[in-house]
Amino acid sequence: MAVEAQGAEEGGLVFHPMDQFIVKPLFGGSEVGMFTITNVTLWMFLAVLAVVALMVLGTSRRAIIPSRTQSVGELAYGFVYKMVEDVAGKDALAFFPYIMTLFMFIVFANFLGLIPMSFTTTSHFAVTVVLALLVFVTVTVVGFVKNGSKFLGLFWVASAPLALRPVLAVIEVISYFVRPVSHSIRLAGNLMAGHAVIKVFAGFAAIAVVSPISVVAITAMYGLEILVSFIQAYVFTILTCVYLKDALHPSH
Known part of the structure; x- marks a missing residue:
């Protein structure tokens, strides 16, 4: 309580929800350089390790009656395979390994970030x-x-009236180059916001008067974040499939 009072007197927060997103070196010093091993590096490595453990080690036996690990791996494989085939078409299946790797990395990075005292790499x-x-x-x-130059047909809406086509072409070009911005902000922004809210409720849980409410709120938010972690990985991946479809079949 003394710490809380001191924080109130100083006019600052007792807890800082955004501190959990600070990048910190794991070994020596406080400066972060290009080759510094940080908490981001550690948790990215653990995400890759988890993907390898599930998809390589967990399915290595290829048993007719699969284990739980093999079943999860097969479900993930089938889920992403069907997504690529349904959204981008059969000719996009050549890119399935890349899309599968992307999905699994984001899912595990998101889920590992829900472990207490961990770091959510995909919030950066x-x-x-x-x-x-x-x-x-x-x-x-x-x-x-x-497609060669025919790829530029993606920006030319042939079905629109001729007078509107140049205007629509400009809009299509702008929207195309904005894709990486919206693609990245959607994932990082949702995860950052969710984790910050959980941290706020966790701070309020220390106050006896609202502690029961905070515990319920934290539990609800945590459950929601589990759902968001999967949905955001799904959204990122399905948008990748949509963009790939545009590359393979650019004409409107």
């Missing part, structure tokens, strides 16, 4: 922007390699 724009830019560059290169 530095991570999600890289993922979004990789998708953007891949889709653009595929579009030009497969």
Whole structure:
């Protein structure tokens, strides 16, 4: 209570919800350089390790009667495979390994971030922007390699009245180059907001008067964040499939 009083007197928060997103070096010093191993590096590595454990080690036996781990791996495989086939078409299945890797990494990064005292790597724009830019560059290169100059047909709405086509073309070009921004902000923003709210309720839980309410609220928010973690990975992946479809079939 003395700490709370001191914080109130100083006019600041007793707890700081955004502190959980601070990037910190794991070894020595406080400065973060290009090759510094940080908490982001650690939890990204753990996410990759979890994906390998599930999809490689968990399915290595390929038993006719699958174990629980193999069943989860097979369900994830079938879920993403059907998503790619249904959204982008059968000719997009060549990119299934990339999309599957993207989905599994985001899912595990999101879920690992729900562990107390962990770090949510996908709440940082530095991570999600890289993922979004990789998708953007891949889709653009595929579009030009497969279709050549016909890929520019993506920006020309042939079904619209002729007078409106130049205006719509400008809008289509702008919306195309905005894709990496919306793609990355949607993922990072949702996770950051959810974790910040949980942290706020956790801070209020220390106050005896509202403690029961805070515990209920934290439980509800935590359950919601589990759902959001999966949904955001799904949204990021299905948008990747939509963009890939545009690259493979650019004509309106």
